[in-house]
Amino acid sequence: MTIKPLAMRDVLLDRIWGAMKDDRKIFFTSADFGSPVLDKIRADFPERFVNVGIAEQNLINVSAGLALEGYTVFAYAIAPFITMRCYEQIRVSLALLSEVRPMNVNLIGVGAGYSYVVSGPTHQCYEDLTLMRALPNFRVLSPADHVSAAALFDRCVNTSGPKYLRFDAQVLPVLYENGSPDLDTGFHVHRSGDGVCLVATGYMLHTALKVAESLSAEGHSVGVVDLFDISNFAADQLQKLLSSYAGIVTLEEGFRGRGGVDAMLFEFIARRGLAKPMLNIGVEGAYRFELGSRAELHEQVGIGPESVLRSVTTFVQSLSDSV
Amino acid sequence: MNIKSIDLSEKAHWVWRETLAVHRRAPETRVASSLSSIEIFVALYYGGVLRFDPAQPLAEHRDRCVISKGHGSICMYPILADLGYFPIEELQRVCQTGSFLGGIPDPVIPGYETVNGSLGHGLGVATGMALGLKRKGLDRSVFVVSGDGELHEGANWEAIMFASQHGLDNLHLIVDDNRISMLGYTDDIVSHGSLSARLSAFGWDCMEVDGHDVLSVQAALLQMKANHAGKPKALIARTLKGHGVPGLENAPLSHIMNPKPELVDSLLEQHP
Numbered sequence A: 001m002t003i004k005p006l007a008m009r010d011v012l013l014d015r016i017w018g019a020m021k022d023d024r025k026i027f028f029t030s031a032d033f034g035s036p037v038l039d040k041i042r043a044d045f046p047e048r049f050v051n052v053g054i055a056e057q058n059l060i061n062v063s064a065g066l067a068l069e070g071y072t073v074f075a076y077a078i079a080p081f082i083t084m085r086c087y088e089q090i091r092v093s094l095a096l097l098s099e100v101r102p103m104n105v106n107l108i109g110v111g112a113g114y115s116y117v118v119s120g121p122t123h124q125c126y127e128d129l130t131l132m133r134a135l136p137n138f139r140v141l142s143p144a145d146h147v148s149a150a151a152l153f154d155r156c157v158n159t160s161g162p163k164y165l166r167f168d169a170q171v172l173p174v175l176y177e178n179g180s181p182d183l184d185t186g187f188h189v190h191r192s193g194d195g196v197c198l199v200a201t202g203y204m205l206h207t208a209l210k211v212a213e214s215l216s217a218e219g220h221s222v223g224v225v226d227l228f229d230i231s232n233f234a235a236d237q238l239q240k241l242l243s244s245y246a247g248i249v250t251l252e253e254g255f256r257g258r259g260g261v262d263a264m265l266f267e268f269i270a271r272r273g274l275a276k277p278m279l280n281i282g283v284e285g286a287y288r289f290e291l292g293s294r295a296e297l298h299e300q301v302g303i304g305p306e307s308v309l310r311s312v313t314t315f316v317q318s319l320s321d322s323v
Numbered sequence B: 001m002n003i004k005s006i007d008l009s010e011k012a013h014w015v016w017r018e019t020l021a022v023h024r025r026a027p028e029t030r031v032a033s034s035l036s037s038i039e040i041f042v043a044l045y046y047g048g049v050l051r052f053d054p055a056q057p058l059a060e061h062r063d064r065c066v067i068s069k070g071h072g073s074i075c076m077y078p079i080l081a082d083l084g085y086f087p088i089e090e091l092q093r094v095c096q097t098g099s100f101l102g103g104i105p106d107p108v109i110p111g112y113e114t115v116n117g118s119l120g121h122g123l124g125v126a127t128g129m130a131l132g133l134k135r136k137g138l139d140r141s142v143f144v145v146s147g148d149g150e151l152h153e154g155a156n157w158e159a160i161m162f163a164s165q166h167g168l169d170n171l172h173l174i175v176d177d178n179r180i181s182m183l184g185y186t187d188d189i190v191s192h193g194s195l196s197a198r199l200s201a202f203g204w205d206c207m208e209v210d211g212h213d214v215l216s217v218q219a220a221l222l223q224m225k226a227n228h229a230g231k232p233k234a235l236i237a238r239t240l241k242g243h244g245v246p247g248l249e250n251a252p253l254s255h256i257m258n259p260k261p262e263l264v265d266s267l268l269e270q271h272p
Helices: A008-020 A036-044 A056-068 A079-085 A087-099 A128-133 A146-158 A204-217 A235-243 A261-271 A294-300 A305-321 B008-025 B038-046 B076-083 B088-093 B122-136 B154-165 B195-201 B214-226 B261-270
Strands: A026-030 A049-051 A072-078 A104-110 A139-141 A163-167 A187-191 A196-200 A222-227 A247-255 A278-283 B064-067 B142-147 B171-177 B205-210 B233-238
Touching: A008 A026, A008 A036, A008 A072, A008 A104, A008 A146, A008 A163, A026 A036, A026 A056, A036 A049, A056 A072, A056 A079, A056 A087, A056 A104, A056 B122, A056 B154, A072 A079, A072 A146, A079 A087, A079 A104, A079 A128, A079 A163, A087 A104, A087 B122, A104 A146, A128 A139, A128 A163, A128 A247, A128 A261, A146 A163, A187 A204, A187 A235, A196 A204, A196 A235, A196 A305, A204 A222, A204 A247, A204 A305, A222 A235, A235 A261, A247 A261, A247 A305, A261 A278, A278 A305, A294 A305, B008 B038, B008 B076, B008 B088, B008 B214, B008 B261, B038 B076, B038 B142, B038 B171, B038 B214, B064 B122, B076 B088, B122 B142, B122 B154, B122 B171, B171 B195, B171 B214, B195 B205, B195 B233, B205 B214, B214 B233
Parallel strands: A026 A049, A026 A072, A072 A104, A104 A163, A139 A163, A196 A222, A196 A247, A247 A278, B064 B142, B142 B171, B171 B233, B205 B233
Antiparallel strands: A187 A222
């Protein structure tokens, strides 16, 4: 059976709406950001929904206050705004305060990477993985399709502490037809091989799978891993997995070389003594104002399937040359 | 403790002495802004305004007191110790290794609700608490003590607009209006003009009071608390930074000035 692709936010919001009737601890806050599914929450639970207006700093602080009063809070806004406009509120009232007092606040940021295609660099988001993974006590979750996004609901409700959910703004093809990944593991193996392992997060998992298909057709043995929990994955399992490959490629729809998933994996393999050659795929550190489709923009900055295939092919060649 | 039996003026004087003594031992603490807020805290904690239980600092049925001007609340150390939140001997160890009483108070201290080292966060979090209490149907109040300087932070005004929009009449903002920021008088930096007029324009009920007349502060707070007119409430307490310390009182750079130890010793001797 084929699952119809849906927007990540709509499926999660639908789970939240479905739970709010019985779980009276759930409170939903928005910085004047909506969706058709959110209309159901607003209509059916007006006492536990509040729109703070275009005021992300207050969104965070009000959500923190509600959480201190025992509510499980979902706070909802566009990804760059819910992370960067209010970063100090996040640091002080969520990351720091949750060190001392139990609180459950789940930030839903919509618009990962280039997913607001024509809105330009203010609405696009290339820095959030770096910033949010810098905060202790925060869990950073970056799903690649709506099935894995919806599965995060139980994790959000049942696990205390602040979390950041990095959601794509577009409807993406379903990659988890057979059910959601194991959330405790934090990553999911989509393809196995022994040459290079493509470790991707969010939208870039789709690119990684396309590139792996092409490389496989050329006779290369390629693995693909979805790293959807940036902050809390099964480290020993990932080490064991990566140790079986000749090289590692990281793929993220964020700035390259600025502390994102690439830096995390660098640090991880260094700390674990893996000493594997690594290639990092990400956006060069510059803001761009060119208009185009997401696919065109991705190729312009070197993270589209064709660009990645070229880069990975060269990387694979360098691995065999060095043997 | 029988609150009615307490002479608030005497208690405020004791807190003033203890605050100076803490600062004498721990000069890293901000003394000037801690001297302007003494009567506010004394009225809140000894004047029958706040409901609290030192044995259960986070009991559901407490009134919430969010101290946004964290650095300027060193006077709360003797108050909390006196009320039994922690042993009074802890006052000897402020800023020392292993103590939980730092240069800027944190919520590891029993009685502190939130993180306040960075200014301008308390009101927003308190607004969320006030909304949460309303939606839970719990008849408890939230008090926020803020400096006037930190009202330069724009996030406060997001919260101020939000609180009136939602009719949070369980929310009380007390501004320790000493009119001095770090580098001088707020009127010379970015003037608030009349805070009462500004907050009233934003839909708040406002009162003003001499912030060093502890009985007037108490009366104003009790009156505010009893007022449930569907509006958030603010008390502008006109205070003096460095209150009672010659050379420090109302000095434009008092925030970063430390009175000489000999001066503190003589003040403590002169004002037993």
